[in-house]
Amino acid sequence: MDNSIIIRKMNKYYGRKQALYDIDLTIEKGMFGLLGRNGAGKTTLMKTLAAIHKKKNGKITVCGVPIEKEREIRAMTGYLPQDFSMYPNMRTDEALDYLGALSGIPKDVRKKRVDSLLRKVNLQEHRRKKVKQLSGGMKRRLGIAQALIHDPKVLIVDEPTAGLDPEERIRFRNLLCEVAEDRIVILSTHIVADIEASCEQVAIMDSGRILWHGTVSQLLANARGHIYCANVEKRFIDQIKREYIVTGILTQNEYTTVRLVSEAEPDLPNTVLTDPDLEDAYMYCLHSCGCELKGGEE
Amino acid sequence: MASGCLAKVVFSDAKHNFIIHYLAAIGLLLVSPVVFGFSGLDERLAAIPLEMLAPILGIILMTPVFMPEQNESIYDVVRSKKISHTLVCLLRILLSAVIIALLVGGLSLHMYHSGSQVTARVFASALISALTLGALGTFASALGDSSIIGYMVSASYFVLNMLLHNKLKKFDLFTFTDGGTKVNLWLAAAAAILVFAALLWRKIRK
Amino acid sequence: MLFKKECKKILLSLTFWIYCILVVIMFAENYYSEAKYPIGKPAKDGSDYGYMVREDPELIMEGASASLMSDFASNRYVCYPYGFYKAVSLDKEDRDKVEEYVTEITAWDHDEILKQIDSAEVYYMEHGFSTFPGYKFESVNIDKNMTYERYKEIMADIDDILGGGSAYKVETLASRYSLVPMTYDDAVREYEDSITEDTVTGSLARLFSDYTGISLALTPVFAAAALTAADRRRGMTELVYSRNISSLKLTFIRYGALVAMMFIPVFLTMIAAAIQAGEVYGDEPLKMHYMFTTTTFWLLPELMAVTAVGMFLTEFFSAGVAVAAQGSWAFLSLMSGGDELSGNITKFCLICRHNTLYGRSEFMATYNDFVFNRIFYIVLALVLVLAASYIYHLKRGGRFNGIRLFGKGGLFRRKA
Numbered sequence: 028m029d030n031s032i033i034i035r036k037m038n039k040y041y042g043r044k045q046a047l048y049d050i051d052l053t054i055e056k057g058m059f060g061l062l063g064r065n066g067a068g069k070t071t072l073m074k075t076l077a078a079i080h081k082k083k084n085g086k087i088t089v090c091g092v093p094i095e096k097e098r099e100i101r102a103m104t105g106y107l108p109q110d111f112s113m114y115p116n117m118r119t120d121e122a123l124d125y126l127g128a129l130s131g132i133p134k135d136v137r138k139k140r141v142d143s144l145l146r147k148v149n150l151q152e153h154r155r156k157k158v159k160q161l162s163g164g165m166k167r168r169l170g171i172a173q174a175l176i177h178d179p180k181v182l183i184v185d186e187p188t189a190g191l192d193p194e195e196r197i198r199f200r201n202l203l204c205e206v207a208e209d210r211i212v213i214l215s216t217h218i219v220a221d222i223e224a225s226c227e228q229v230a231i232m233d234s235g236r237i238l239w240h241g242t243v244s245q246l247l248a249n250a251r252g253h254i255y256c257a258n259v260e261k262r263f264i265d266q267i268k269r270e271y272i273v274t275g276i277l278t279q280n281e282y283t284t285v286r287l288v289s290e291a292e293p294d295l296p297n298t299v300l301t302d303p304d305l306e307d308a309y310m311y312c313l314h315s316c317g318c319e320l321k322g323g324e325e
Numbered sequence: 326m327a328s329g330c331l332a333k334v335v336f337s338d339a340k341h342n343f344i345i346h347y348l349a350a351i352g353l354l355l356v357s358p359v360v361f362g363f364s365g366l367d368e369r370l371a372a373i374p375l376e377m378l379a380p381i382l383g384i385i386l387m388t389p390v391f392m393p394e395q396n397e398s399i400y401d402v403v404r405s406k407k408i409s410h411t412l413v414c415l416l417r418i419l420l421s422a423v424i425i426a427l428l429v430g431g432l433s434l435h436m437y438h439s440g441s442q443v444t445a446r447v448f449a450s451a452l453i454s455a456l457t458l459g460a461l462g463t464f465a466s467a468l469g470d471s472s473i474i475g476y477m478v479s480a481s482y483f484v485l486n487m488l489l490h491n492k493l494k495k496f497d498l499f500t501f502t503d504g505g506t507k508v509n510l511w512l513a514a515a516a517a518i519l520v521f522a523a524l525l526w527r528k529i530r531k
Numbered sequence: 532m533l534f535k536k537e538c539k540k541i542l543l544s545l546t547f548w549i550y551c552i553l554v555v556i557m558f559a560e561n562y563y564s565e566a567k568y569p570i571g572k573p574a575k576d577g578s579d580y581g582y583m584v585r586e587d588p589e590l591i592m593e594g595a596s597a598s599l600m601s602d603f604a605s606n607r608y609v610c611y612p613y614g615f616y617k618a619v620s621l622d623k624e625d626r627d628k629v630e631e632y633v634t635e636i637t638a639w640d641h642d643e644i645l646k647q648i649d650s651a652e653v654y655y656m657e658h659g660f661s662t663f664p665g666y667k668f669e670s671v672n673i674d675k676n677m678t679y680e681r682y683k684e685i686m687a688d689i690d691d692i693l694g695g696g697s698a699y700k701v702e703t704l705a706s707r708y709s710l711v712p713m714t715y716d717d718a719v720r721e722y723e724d725s726i727t728e729d730t731v732t733g734s735l736a737r738l739f740s741d742y743t744g745i746s747l748a749l750t751p752v753f754a755a756a757a758l759t760a761a762d763r764r765r766g767m768t769e770l771v772y773s774r775n776i777s778s779l780k781l782t783f784i785r786y787g788a789l790v791a792m793m794f795i796p797v798f799l800t801m802i803a804a805a806i807q808a809g810e811v812y813g814d815e816p817l818k819m820h821y822m823f824t825t826t827t828f829w830l831l832p833e834l835m836a837v838t839a840v841g842m843f844l845t846e847f848f849s850a851g852v853a854v855a856a857q858g859s860w861a862f863l864s865l866m867s868g869g870d871e872l873s874g875n876i877t878k879f880c881l882i883c884r885h886n887t888l889y890g891r892s893e894f895m896a897t898y899n900d901f902v903f904n905r906i907f908y909i910v911l912a913l914v915l916v917l918a919a920s921y922i923y924h925l926k927r928g929g930r931f932n933g934i935r936l937f938g939k940g941g942l943f944r945r946k947a
Contacts, residue, residue: 077405098407106405108398116341128333129406129413173402349855360866362610362617365658370616377615395764440661469545473760476854477546477753481553484749487865488742489560 029091031055032076032181032211037085039075039235046071047235050085058207060226060243061215062309068235069215070109073183076213077106090180102131105174109185111166113173115159119150122158123173130177137176144172148202164195171199175206182212188221200225223305231312238316243305249315250288250308257285258297267295272314274307288314330408335416342393343386343417347424350385354378354432363432364439371441372450372501379429379455380483380498386421387459388475390414391466391527411528418463418520425455447501449508454498457512458483460519467523533776537788544761546754551796553750554743558800561742566735566804569811570725570888573718580718582710584874584893588679594708595686596636597668598698603629604648604666612696614866618658625692632685638674647671696867703871724891731812732805732821737885737894739804739822740829741872743797747833748864748882751793752857755841756850758789772927782842782920789838794831801826829883832905835912836881837861843919846926847933876901881908 032054039047047068061069074080076087078100087094094100113122120141127137145151148168153161161169167187174182184203188196203212204225216222222229222243230240239246254274259267261283267273271293275286285295288311292298303311339347361374391414394400404410429452433443458479466475486498495511497503541547573580602608606626608619621629633644652667686699693699698707713721725734762768771781805822837857844853864881872886874893878900885894894901925931 074401079401079404098409101405102407104405106401108401108405110398111402112396112398113402114341114393114399117337121337121341125334125337126402126406128330128337129403129408131327131330131407134329134333170402177407360613360863361615362619365618365661365663366616367658370658373615442660469549471545471757473753473757473850473854474545474549477549477750480854480858481549481746481750484745484861484865485556485560488557488745492560 029088030180030211031090032213033086033088034076035086037075037087038083039071039080040083045235047075047082050237052230052237052240054211054213055228056209056211057228058204058226059211059213060222060229061213061232062217062219062222062229063215063232064217067232069232070185071235072232073106073185073213073215076181077101077104077183079106102177103179104181104183105177105179107167107170107174107182107184107187109189111170111173113158113166113169115157117158118154119156119158119161119169120145120154122169123176126173127176132177140176140178144175148172149198164191164199167191167195167199168202171202171206180210182206182210184212185215186217187214188216188218196221197224219306219309231309231316233313233316233318238318239312246308246312247303247305250303250311252300253288253290253311254301254303254307255287255289255293255295256299256301257287257293257295258282259285259295272310274310327408331412331416334408334413335420338393338413338417339420343389343421346385346389350382350424350428353381353385354428357432363436363441366436366441368442368444368447369501369504371436371443372447372499375429375433375436375443375447375451376454376499376502378432379425379451380458380486382425382428383455383457383459384462384476384479384483386425387418387456388462388466388479389472390417390421390463391475391523392472395470395472411524414524414527415520421459422456425459426452429455446508450500450505453508453510453513453516454500457516457519458498460516460523464519464523464526467526533781534784534788537785538792540761541754541758541788541792544754544758546757547792550750550754550793553746554796554800557742557746558739558803562739562800562804563807566738566807566888567811570722570731570734572722573715575715580713580715583713583717584706585709585711586705587709587711588682590709591704592636592673592677592679592682593670595682595699595704596671596673598708599629599633599636599689600647600668600671601651601666602698603633604651604668605664607663608693608697610693610695610697612694612867613863614696617694617696619693619697621692628692629689632689636674636677636682636685637672639672702875702877706871706874721889721892725889726815729821729891730818731815732808732817732819733825734888734891735804735808736821736825736829738888739801740826740883741885743800743826743830744833744882744884745865747797747830748837748861749858751789751834751837752841752854754793755789755838756845756853758785759842759845759853760850778924778927779917779920782916782923786838786842786916786919789842790831790835793834793838797826797830797834828905832908832912833881833883836908836915839912839915839919843915843922846919846922849933876904878903879907880904 032052034050034052037047037050038045050072061072063069071080075082076089076094078094078097082094089100090103092099092103113126117125123141123144124137127140132140145154148171150165150168150172153165158166158169171184171187174184187203188199191199200221203214206212214221214226227242228240229243229246231238259282261278261281264276264283264285267285267287272288273285274288277284286301286307287293288307292300357374357378361378363374394403394410403413429448433448433451437443461482462475462479465478466472469475483498486493490499490503491497495509496515497509498512500507500509500512606620608621610617610619630641630644634640637644639647648666654665654667656663656665683701683704686704687701690697690699690701725731762771801823805819808817808822809819840857840860841853844856860881867880872884873890874885874897876883876885876894876897883901883904922931922933926933
């Protein structure tokens with residue numbers, strides 16, 4: 028059986044407003060990163076893949092099943108929304124059990140799954156706490172547990188690391204990599220470091236369109252030769268921001284090191300060509316696809 | 326298998342999301358003797374407390390069926406599951422209807438034993454009024470995406486009934502109180518249509 | 532300006548628009564259709580001009596005592612505590628108390644009372660599945676020393692024993708036992724009063740306020756609760772908490788915006804009513820200002836109080852509690868008047884009713900209570916808003932988190 032998600036010429040509207048334009052994408056097993064700024068259409072695309080939103084036209088198949096067969100799709104996808112929450116009065120294990128029941132898992136299986144998942148996401152000792160007593164990170168871990176409760180072939184997680192502390196974020200990423208070994212995991216984020224650490228394949232979205240997709244190394248290769256570092260006086264920074272896409276500013280005494288994206292070598296003192304990191308590559312990609320960028324800020 | 330899961334879902338719902346509403350409904354019946362007399366009433370007088378209290382039970386128990394998912398992200402989570410959310414909501418509505426029937430039935434029995442002439446048709450009429458007003462609340466809360474709106478519309482319709490009575494013709498909730506002699510099937514039809522419309526609207530909204 | 536912004540927020544909320552629709556429906560369905568026809572002068576040949584109340588102690592004591600005697604004999608008192616039928620039977624202890632009063636009123640001792648009951652004419656009433664004996668007493672002996680003042684005290688006490696709403700409620704003694712038929716002259720005087728004193732608009736304004744007052748007792752609480760809870764629902768609470776505006780100012784601006792916005796549809800229906808009055812009574816000299824002054828003084832305090840209750844309870848508990856509490860209050864207030872829809876305004880009733888285009892004298896008799904009542908509700912409203920702002924202030928400082936019925940720190944928290 029087919030083990031990939033195939034999206035062809037898919038359009039999506041909210042009322043009369045078009046939200047997604049001609050999406051064409053093939054997603055294979057493993058971690059797939061969806062990168063884009065806020066409002067780029069990542070959440071809409073993910074909700075459409077989780078059969079929560081309906082597409083207008085085009086074709087989507089998930090592991091060979093057309094997206095219109097909602098029940099089947101839901102039985103094989105797990106979804107973790109951007110700000111996951113659950114009935115606040117339920118206990119952690121009860122909430123997981125409830126959502127397992129909604130996934131149609133029989134009672135005895137459910138009990139075992141709840142136990143093992145709570146252990147896996149490190150919530151074993153908090154299982155009797157009410158959902159509203161959990162911290163942000165714990166709640167997110169409960170979220171991933173509920174998305175995995177029916178052992179889905181596809182896991183869709185929407186900005187799972189936003190708002191987590193660094194330790195919690197790394198733990199969460201590792202957890203995702205672990206579960207991605209034998210399934211498709213689609214991860215949307217605007218935090219580039221998450222993609223860098225975990226994804227092989229990546230797609231960049233903007234204004235409801237897929238701008239670019241390929242591997243992380245391709246993305247980096249594209250930007251090579253366009254990222255520069257320059258040492259300038261502080262007072263020039265505003266001017267540089269206006270003329271170039273600045274991806275980093277480091278101030279030391281009266282001099283400042285500026286990291287910037289430029290097609291040709293910039294006309295600045297002490298300029299050196301540097302290797303791009305993924306953040307630079309992402310900015311370069313947005314720039315080369317004609318998106319309007321503000322220096323250093325989204 | 327599936328039925329076991331559904332039972333679990335409905336039970337959990339009742340326990341965590343709706344217990345306060347059940348308690349409120351029982352509380353209402355417990356304090357009602359302050360306002361109403363239940364003993365020694367003829368059929369028409371017996372209809373008054375029944376047709377007055379039952380619709381309030383309808384408002385309390387049926388309006389909040391969509392309340393737990395008022396939080397959009399909870400709604401997304403439950404919608405992404407295999408068992409359809411519409412089905413879960415339908416079951417909640419049915420459970421509420423059963424509880425309303427039990428409560429109204431209990432009150433009717435109590436009145437009957439206190440020497441009041443509670444007939445089957447008065448009981449049926451009160452129950453139908455309860456379901457209709459509850460269904461109106463359900464529908465309004467689906468449409469407005471907020472339980473407060475559901476309560477607002479259903480409670481206001483109740484007040485309108487208290488003022489206009491017969492002027493509402495087929496949609497008068499106080500059938501026997503206002504001198505009717507037949508169970509009003511128009512109300513029953515309205516209840517079914519409103520529930521259906523509410524569920525349909527929730528389903529196609531996005 | 533913040534006030535304007537709050538108004539705009541209300542304008543964009545669904546509860547506000549539903550509120551507007553309800554105000555308009557109540558106006559159109561009730562008042563507008565009823566005020567369509569002009570009040571006519573009473574016709575001379577007509578024999579029935581209705582009744583009017585005249586407080587005659589002798590008539591009252593005679594009627595009420597006979598009624599008390601027959602109720603006491605059958606130990607079955609029909610009451611309407613909240614406008615609903617309720618048959619009360621007293622236990623031994625209360626029965627003895629009532630008997631003492633009967634003795635005091637009639638100067639009959641225990642044996643004499645029993646003798647009177649035995650000799651009374653008995654008839655049987657069917658009710659539900661039971662049949663009750665009834666005793667007929669046309670008149671009973673009244674102790675010569677019984678004063679009307681003392682009599683009223685006794686009646687008040689008996690009404691208390693019966694749980695209120697009985698046939699012995701002091702406020703309704705006169706209207707129950709001391710009605711005299713209106714003569715043609717009385718009817719004409721009443722009509723002329725409504726033309727010269729009220730210039731019709733006075734009566735119309737009372738009827739308008741009566742109907743609109745019913746919707747204002749309930750519907751504003753929804754908008755108030757929804758908007759007060761909106762911050763929390765949208766996760767905005769902390770954002771607003773951290774601004775430097777004072778809690779007092781913020782609460783009062785929001786309250787002011789709610790009251791102002793919700794008064795707009797009421798005001799618009801006032802204009803509609805005034806236009807209608809102008810059309811129906813085009814030939815009469817009308818004091819049009821009544822359509823605005825009386826109604827505003829009647830309705831605004833109620834709107835203010837209900838909105839304040841909504842804000843306060845939502846801040847203190849939750850939106851659900853506010854709606855349930857105001858719902859019960861409105862229901863009880865609406866029903867407690869029972870069948871009397873006019874002449875019944877007391878110092879503390881939330882809904883002041885006067886459901887007739889007539890009865891000016893009746894209204895004027897309770898006018899002082901009415902004025903007190905409305906001022907009381909204005910003060911109550913302001914106190915509640917002040918309290919709401921104080922709670923907001925406490926919550927903002929993290930010293931108080933509101934009382935939730937369930938959940939963390941909840942009153943009914945179940946043991947985990």
